[in-house]
Amino acid sequence: MNALFFASAFVLLSCQSTPERPAPGQPPVTDPTPPVTQPPGNPTWSFDSSGHAQLDAWRADFAPRAYAAGHSKDVIHSVLDGIEPMRQFLSVSSAPVDQAEFSKPIWDYVDDTVSASRLSTGRQKLANDTALFDALERTYGVQKAYLAAIWGMETSYGAVIGNFDAPSTLASMAAEGRRQSFAERELMALMTILTAGDAYRHELIAGWAGAMGQTQFMPTTYVAYAVDWTGDGTKDVWRARADALASAANYLQASGWRPGEPSLVEVSLPTPFNYSYANGQKQPTSTWAALGVTPATGGVIDPAGIGQSELWLPAGAAGPAFLLYPNFDVIKTYNRADSYALSVSLIAEGVQNRPAPAGAWPRDIDRLNIEEIKRLQSALNQLGYSAGPVDGIAGRGTRNALQSFQIAAGMLADGFPTRRALAAVEGAL
Ligand SMILES: [Ca+2]
Incomplete structure (x- = not known):
């Protein structure tokens, strides 16, 4: 993603056609560079022009560096031949790239992402694939409702995986400059993927910012965490939903997912309430109970017995209230936005037929631009x-x-x- 990270109450989007699509994490992965010793001598590099001088100049500079990092000349050519400038990063006509930014209240984001159709489709997917989801939950310890929620959020359950050429997308990001080292690392991971035979060049399809497949893995995340659940020898996160879901579960487990625990619990606050407790600090469950914090929809405020949590008011005192548990932060390793983690959590509730949030959003509040x-x-x-x-x-x-x-x-x-x-x-x- 760009250096833009979502605020807790307002979501900043660059524009409708290119919504912020952060990577599943930029985890502390190992360097995907293969330990290859190159033959002596400096190969010469020749590429057909992409038609974009800035992209061509970047490529001429990057190819020998990728070679020095241990990637083969064939693989480098496979990735870099035929790349095209992508307008989300590089201006390709006289029309300027649309970088209009606007803030969006969190309830609009939740309305858009936690839609009735996404919940009903999620319930169908869980019902149709019970054996797979149960097996993934047993293996990785990630509750199936959350796995389905992430799949639904990322690509509408595999329906919308993007149609950008990943090398062109990442090369354009690199040539644009602001995220050059990040994009080059991801391009080298694509080379590693091709070298390993996990995908063919033409299969490297991504969303607008380079995230790939049904659960939207950046290439480095793919190299570190993708799984061949189907056992056919390839980690096909594009076409095999089982591979994509197992890869996401593997990533969440490695990011610290705590089995059986909720990411949040919606609560009701008494009147009056000292809202200064909603300050990002954790308090013991006993403190919340003593303050009169009660579950909004039955049950208890700490069903997993975690012992402490943070009170979060995404829309202030007039909106719904949540106690956040550690898995909320694990979801944010997928996408750093609080709003994203909230929507995943609400979808996980919704696919279990628990409507959420129960509290109303303050849609008429005089929020700021x-x-x-x-x-x-x-x-x-x-x-x-x-x-x-x-x-x-x-x-x-x-x-x-x-x-x-x-x-x-x-x-x-x-x-x-x-x-x-x-x-x-x-x-x-
Ligand atoms: Ca497979």
């Missing part, structure tokens, strides 16, 4: 509440700073950026 969030951040910084960079993204730093201001001002301290909060902060300058 990007310019107003920048004003809020600037004012908080001037007042000595460190909101971090003035970037128009109301992430945790901004919200914690606002909450500190609200506590000092004796206001309802939920850290949620509304016009009323902005007026109070600017009024204190």
